[in-house]
């Protein structure tokens with residue numbers, strides 16, 4: 455029995471987005487949440503808050519315990535951020551939107567290495583800014599030359615997803631240091647979303663702002679407990695502001711820009727950061743088995759070239775370009791009854807790929823892989839998709 459065998463009640467009852475979007479015949483490995491019962495210290499803290507009817511407006515950030523817990527937790531990653539430089543937002547995307555609008559050069563374009571979290575592709579235009587997609591080299595590395603060209607042409611910031619959802623890679627300190635140098639040269643900013651950082655399989659990870667003083671001064675770090683501890687519905691994320699001027703700007707923003715975190719989310723966040731690691735370690739051991747199961751099952755069936763072993767996240771990024779260049783996920787949903795994330799949503803560089811979430815019960819994953827393998831191998835023998 456693994457932690458991913460213990461299915462949460464809401465999953466079994468078909469509640470939540472993941473298991474209520476498609477019909478009963480479809481296995482949803484698209485939506486990015488885990489099918490796992492809640493982390494006990496998080497659940498206990500939330501249960502206590504519910505019993506105390508903590509349904510009012512949240513306590514002020516500084517009295518919530520979240521900044522201190524965030525500061526302690528980030529120090530474990532080598533990122534020193536005092537509690538008084540942590541700010542709470544309802545979700546990572548709001549934090550990013552607010553950072554783009556208020557902490558980057560007015561009107562400047564935003565460089566987005568792709569493929570990337572699909573909402574990045576939406577959030578930049580919503581802030582009224584131009585988005586400049588820069589594909590990762592070989593699907594893994596930052597294209598520093600292209601990024602520099604965009605900065606030289608007037609772009610004001612780089613929006614990093616680190617580790618990368620959906621490609622499941624972690625940027626090494628060397629390339630991040632090179633990025634920091636050129637961003638500094640052009641007076642830009644780096645907004646770095648590090649919500650997937652706790653979900654790694656031994657791969658080294660350096661928070662962008664922990665690289666050196668240069669990076670620290672131009673970085674805006676967004677993170678949260680909601681991915682790793684699986685409570686995105688509770689609505690809380692945090693900004694780690696390593697530039698003191700950003701703290702001042704942030705504190706001058708209108709309430710509506712940054713408000714909306716929920717008391718339950720704040721309580722859950724502090725509990726996860728302070729007490730959630732043992733649970734996460736157990737889940738990671740199971741996810742480690744699952745990532746191997748994905749690549750080995752595909753390789754055993756002659757499909758080894760479509761998947762690399764993920765370094766981080768609970769996502770596998772399947773290269774299905776040889777099968778269908780445009781909408782492989784849609785085709786797999788129709789023909790295999792497995793819903794995956796459509797690669798093109800993650801930026802133009804993602805077309806022909808599909809994102810598979812392997813944080814589900816072992817039997818669900820096995821069945822989904824079996825269905826995918828059957829469709830892909832059959833199509834290979836008949837010479838066409840579907």
Ligand SMILES: Cc1ncc(COP(=O)(O)O)c(C=O)c1O
Nearest residue numbers: 486545546547571619647649691
């Ligand atoms: C990189 C990244 N950032 C943010 C989010 C969503 O976080 P939030 O709900 O806090 O906006 C996700 C969700 O999958 C994600 O992958």
